[in-house]
Amino acid sequence: MxxxxxxxxxxxxxxxxxxxxxxxxxxxxxxxxxxxxxxxxxxxxxxxxxxxxxxxxxxxxxxxxxxxxxxxxxxxxxxxxxxxxxxxxxxxxxxxxxxxxxxxxxxxxxxxxxxxxxxxxxxxxxxxxxxxxxxxxxxxxxxxxxxxxxxxxxxxxxxxxxxxxxxxxxxxxxxxxxxxxxxxxxxxxxxxxxxxxxxxxxxxxxxxxxxxxxxPIMGQKSSLLNIKPVMQLKSKIIAIQNLSKNDSVGYGETFKAKNDMRIAVVACGYADGYPRHAPTGTPVYVEGEKTLTVGRVSMDMLYIDVTNIPQASISSDVELWGEHIPVDEVAEKAGTVGYELLCAISASKRVPIEIIHG
CATH class of the missing domain: 3.20.20.10 (Alanine racemase)
Incomplete structure (x- = not known):
């Protein structure tokens, strides 16, 4: 699955x-x-x-x-x-x-x-x-x-x-x-x-x-309002690629490595509701560390820099937004608002929902 x-x-x-x-x-x-x-x-x-x-x-x-x-x-x-x-x-x-x-x-x-x-x-x-x-x-x-x-x-x-x-x-x-x-x-x-x-x-x-x-206020962090994120969008690393200097990743060669890099492929793309226009540098969270996306978001996959996260490996959990990465930060990078990203998950109908009743 x-x-x-x-x-x-x-x-x-x-x-x-x-x-x-x-x-x-x-x-x-x-x-x-x-x-x-x-x-x-x-x-x-x-x-x-x-x-x-x-x-x-x-x-x-x-x-x-x-x-x-x-x-x-x-x-x-x-x-x-x-x-x-x-x-x-x-x-x-x-x-x-x-x-x-x-x-x-x-x-x-x-x-x-x-x-x-x-x-x-x-x-x-x-x-x-x-x-x-x-x-x-x-x-x-x-x-x-x-x-x-x-x-x-x-x-x-x-x-x-x-x-x-x-x-x-x-x-x-x-x-x-x-x-x-x-x-x-x-x-x-x-x-x-x-x-x-x-x-x-x-x-x-x-x-x-x-x-x-x-x-609800552009530029004001939700933490300042003492409100908590309700949705956590999570996936896992499904592949690791080692790039040499000037290698690219993803469609269109929109990202080229300036140095040798270690790149993780994550099972999530725009067909799942993740914003296609999220650029290189959009934040994600993996193995207790905050890192950034690289390259163009695909229909089913996106790519993150794990060069400095040696513990990241296949099957490592990745938070795309939620507890550690506010959805508003992802939205701002993608030139949209949190409303759209949250609703897009439902619209995709591809992402199962797990409820914590706590």
Whole structure:
């Protein structure tokens, strides 16, 4: 069996959830577990985050999966319903729906629901992805206040620059100018704003990436936030090659040895979710030592420098990210973000997941 695997530590999930509770003690926590729990496995993650007040997912099947595994918390569909039948299922199974356009509202109003539904009314405060235009939102909300098919209404928005110097005030002002006219619950804080802006800790907070141990703030190490990595991507050395000066390794001769070198071949490549564009010099951990990749990442393999790690041999364990190598460091080298790397593991469907229930 190929030695590549993902290890998911549920104790770290619980630890990171506790950090969110410390940061936002008066808010309910809607833990974001979309994209198969950011690549960690939906149910694995939900079990580790079972003390959450709610879960946010993208697809109806994810919400159903959570219910069928016994999770009774609020479950929010972040893009709402795409078809009318989904609304009927959501009402019956007590899912909350994001509503971000008139088409979705009209679908709900045309149905004769046996169960009133909870909605999260999304306001576009400047990110310009999803949400009602703020110039129209107030009047639309007035028409919804007395509708019997809505059990509750929560106002929400999403911040575009909570992790950047521009901050959140430019969007929060727009949101508050609408929200102050209604006695509805509020949900605005993502991971970055949970960390950076206490004023965003309203009725609900929606932590995502920080629950998985990656930093929500570019350039800030996750260790400074006291959050722990949940995923460890591990493989093994499957071959050793000795290079002479000017020898190359991998496709395209993108790396040539400046001196004699000892190179290890590791069973992991871009088809497994490792970033193809991770350049020479991306950190890895082997036999208690930090070292670097060399050459171009292949579909199924990558290459690391073990010249100064004589104990490294065939079958030596290699950590590609996790406890010793933060996923954010790998992402930064590859010109991307930790979110993408974690989710890419799930998308590959080639890497088995091992759970530590601790």
């Amino acid at each position: 190929r030695p590549l695997k993902v290890i998911v530590d549920q104790a770290s999930l619980r630890h990171n959830l506790a950090i969110v509770k410390q940061l936002a003690p008066k808010s309910k926590i809607m833990s974001v577990v979309k994209a198969n729990g950011y690549g960690h496995g939906l149910i694995n993650v939900a079990q580790g985050l079972s003390e959450s007040d709610g879960f946010a997912v993208l697809a109806l099947n994810e919400a159903i999966d959570l219910r069928e595994h016994g999770f009774e918390q609020d479950i929010l569909l972040l893009e709402g319903a795409f078809e009318s039948y989904e609304i009927s299922i959501a009402a019956k199974m007590r899912f909350n729906l994001v509503v971000h356009n008139l088409h979705q509202l009209q679908m709900i109003e045309k149905l004769k629901l046996n169960h009133p539904i909870d909605i999260h009314f999304k306001i576009n405060t400047g990110m310009n992805r999803l949400g009602f235009n703020p110039n129209e939102a107030k009047e639309i909300l007035k028409t919804l206040q007395n509708k019997t098919h809505f059990k509750s209404i929560t106002l929400m928005t999403h911040f575009a620059t909570a992790d950047e110097p521009k901050g959140v005030d430019w969007q929060l002002t727009v949101f508050n100018d609408i929200a102050k006219h209604f006695n509805f619950s509020h949900s605005v804080a993502n991971s970055a704003s949970i960390v950076n802006f206490k004023k965003t800790h309203l009725d609900w907070v929606r932590p995502g990436i920080m629950l998985y141990g990656a930093s």
